[in-house]
Amino acid sequence: MRRRKLLAGLAATAAAPLLGSGSVQADEALLGELLVTRLRDAMLGLGTAAAAPSSPEALATDFTRALADFDACRYASLAVRLPRLIRVGHALSTSGGDTEQHTLLAKTYLLATRMLVKMDEQQLGWMAADRAQQLAQSTGDVLAVAESARQLAVLARKAxxxxxxxxxxxxxxxxxxxxxxxxxxxxxxxxxxxxxxxxxxxxxxxxxxxxxxxxxxxxxxxxxxxxxRDHGGGFSPLTVQLHRISAENHADDPRAALDAARAISLKALPSVERRSRALGDIAVTYDRLGRRSDCVRTLLAAERCAPQETHARPATKTLISSLLVSGPTSTELRGLAERSGVLV
Structure with missing residues (x-):
């Protein structure tokens, strides 16, 4: 009896922020934590799906919407949709799902992996990427197998x-x-x-x-x-140039990273997520060059572009925290820190 009451209490706590409309009432600084928690529970088989799609076709439509949420950096919507996709995908797969449903579940896990990498959640990322790879291999989806390998390589590098x-x-x-x-x-x-x-x-x-x-x-x-566009975030000459910014920063050449950034038209990038990532990389570049005001200005531009991602992503929070303790602060920086949940 005590065990059942405990489980019921935990289930109620987990479901409390979930609204039937698919929105989440939460401070944006906590959206990343909320999303990770819900993905963890879905991957562990805890909880139940709310307002689950009624058919495989509806599930595919829901996945398309999740991709759009990721591209638009709508973390509040993803915190509802992505864990639900995992739960329902497993339910359909275990009740005699066909190859198409297994393929969709593999793609769902790939999207979850990308989100978990953003949130610097390596343990869950490994789990999601491994499941994606196994599902993709079981269906013979060559592109999904390769993308799961790419995500595993990202996680191995981070380790x-x-x-x-x-x-x-x-x-x-x-x-x-x-x-x-x-x-x-x-x-x-x-x-x-x-x-x-x-x-x-x-x-x-x-x-x-x-x-x-x-x-x-x-x-x-x-x-x-x-x-x-919906598989790895897109590949084109422009996205390779975006890659150069971060790669040159990783190679400890911020001046080369800045040159790469100057060759990019942010408006031409294929999604809000890509523009937000570019602005984040440029902010890091300015920070490494000691151009403090340009760094803050770029972070504020990233916030205007993708507020939920800017406020929730750990890498951005770390940069903001570093700026707070490394020199004089401004009203704009302190406001950004407060909105991002970083202690001022």
Whole structure:
């Protein structure tokens, strides 16, 4: 009896912020924590789905909306939709779901992995990426298998396992199955090469990073138009240039990162998420160059672009916290810190 009461109390606590309309009433600084908590519980099989889609077709529509939420940095909506997709996807799969439903669940886990990487939640990220890979392999979805490998390489790099991260990314890029998937497969190869170049930057190999980035750029130029908008965030000459900003920062050359940033038109980037990421990388660049006011100005621009992401993302909070203690503050910086839940 005591155990049942405890479980009922926990379930009520977890469901309290959830509204039937699909919105979340929460301070934006806490949205990241809320999203992670709900993803964790869904992945562990805790709780029940609210207002679940009634059919596989409705589930596919809900996934499309989740992708749109991710691209628009709507964390409040994702905190409802993404955990629900995981729960319902598993329910449909275990009740005789077909290959299409398993493929959709693999893609859901890939989206969850990308979100968890943003939130610096490596343990859950490993779990989500591994499940995505197993589901993709079971259905023979070559592109999803390759994208799951890319996410695993990202997580290995974040864990400091640079050799393993390189091996995962480059082996996936050279896999013969991927070479038989046309332009989309070529774009995935470009994303995998970019992942490997990040790892070389982290390892201090600036020349190697630039060589691989140039390889990705050449491939993007050959392909032309943006590919994979909903699979890895897109691949094009413009997104490779965006990659250069962060890669040069990782390689400890902020001046080269700033040169890369000056070559980008933010309006031309394919989504709010990409523009927000670019502004975040530019803010880091200014911080490393000691251009404090430009850094704050860029963070405020990122907030206008994607307030929920700016207020919730741990990397941004860390930068704001560093600015607060490293020099004089301004009303604008203190306001941003308060809205982001960073102690002033």
């Amino acid at each position: 400091g396992w640079h050799d393993q991260a390189l091996s995962i990314a480059l082996s996936a890029a050279d896999h013969p199955d991927l070479r038989g998937t046309g332009r989309a497969g070529a774009a995935v190869r470009g994303l995998l090469v970019q992942s490997a170049s990040y790892t070389l930057a982290r390892r201090g190999d600036r020349d190697g990073m630039r060589e691989l980035t140039d390889e990705a750029a050449a491939l993007a130029k050959e392909l032309g138009a943006t590919l994979l």
